[in-house]
Amino acid sequence: MPVPLAQAIHADFQQRFGYEPLLVRAPGRVNLIGEHTDYNAGFVLPAAVDKEIVFAVGLNGGAQIRLVAHDLGETLDLPNAAEISPSETHWANYLLGVAAQFQARGIAVPGFDCVFGGTIPMGAGMSSSAAVECGLAFAFNHFLHTGFEKMELARIAQLAEHTYAGVQCGIMDQFASLFGHAGQVVRLDCRSLDYEYFPFDTTACRIVLCNSGVKHSLASSAYNTRRQECERGVAVLQQHYPEVQALRDATMAQLEAHRDELGPTVFRRCAYVVQENARVVTACLCLNKDDLTGFGKEMYASHAGLRDDYEVSCAELDALVEAAQAVPGVFGSRMMGGGFGGCTINLVAPDKVDEFIASVSAAYEKRFGLKLETYQTTIVAGVGEVAAEVVKS
Ligand code: GLA
DSSP, X not given: OOHHHHHHHHHHHHHHHOSOOEEEEEEEEEESSOOSOGGGTOEEOEEEEEEEEEEEEEEXXXXXXXXXXXXXXXXXXXXXXXXXXXXXXXXXHHHHHHHHHHHHTTOOOOOEEEEEEESOOTTSXXXXXXXXXXXXXXXXXXXXXXXXXXXXXXXXXXXXXXXXXXXXXXXXXXXXXXXXXXXXXXXXXXXXXXXXXXXXXXXXXXXXXXXXXXXXXXXXXXXXHHHHHHHHHHHHHHHXXXXXXXXGGOOHHHHHHTHHHHOHHHHHHHHHXXXXXXXXXXXXXXXXXXXXXXXXXXXXXXXXXHHHTSOOOOHHHHHHHHHHHTSTTEEEEEEOSSOSEEEEEEEEOGGGHHHHHHHHHHHHHHHHSOOOEEEEEOBOOOSEEOOHHHHHO
């Protein structure tokens, strides 16, 4: 995390509120493979990355909530923390949703102040919203002495998104922000919540993100629709195979056998999920063998499924993947996150990164007249306190 960011957030808090805050950092995430599998009780393979949100938080001794979006230069004051409801101020809902979740667990939330800001590009599919939720959940856990385990904090943050942001998301983003380990990706079984870390050396293979700059205004409603389509698929299969509790349990043979009953759209959505789960498993075997080419193959297949069957890609993302595939030294490329815009994730040989960025940027500009933003990320630790020295130095 850039030191000046934490210092700036700390100074902003001190200046406005005049007392010493707790400083917390919460990273965004990448997901190597396993997209739209989390809410189907399947597998994901994310990592926390060095694009972060920093928070300065304190209890103010009163009932007021005072929120400051440092980057936007906007504030929101609310008179009574005991009476929280969704706000017209979009960014505030990620914070208020967390406070409401603590209250839903019977915990009194006193007045508090929070200044936050960071480097996670918004709407880029890097989970800035999950980072905002997880950072505040961590701070509350500290101040309110609730002693919640990290998985419970992830759940609180996920439910904040459901109830205050209206997105029926899975648990991947919040999990990744809280459970990240430096230099490791983590495979999560979204049913059992068991997880396993795998080393991923970003000096041996770079993770480069290409930001399409596209933000689809219908992304959250389309996301919720996908989720419903999956549930519809499960409901149909369950009539024939009671053991199918989620698409995680389904097979292609079962889907094929009930293709007509599922209908073409639900069939394709379900087929994508069943195949994507299998790809995560294969991709992890490749990681264990240091087989980046094999891993990359799964990524390309993932993108094709997201584009053709799950239908959450867009022309810009497809063009970025196509351009990446043409560059030597690129192991794999695919759209990342919920879709309808945001970033592609690309695994690139270190000595080919410059050529990759130049070539994909040129192709993107030529085709869409848009300047491409790219980020070379490293894998960092999950949510935590910012060391006091960082602010003093
Ligand atoms: C968003 C959601 C996640 C996950 C991804 C798609 O990031 O927040 O829970 O479903 O989309 O994999």
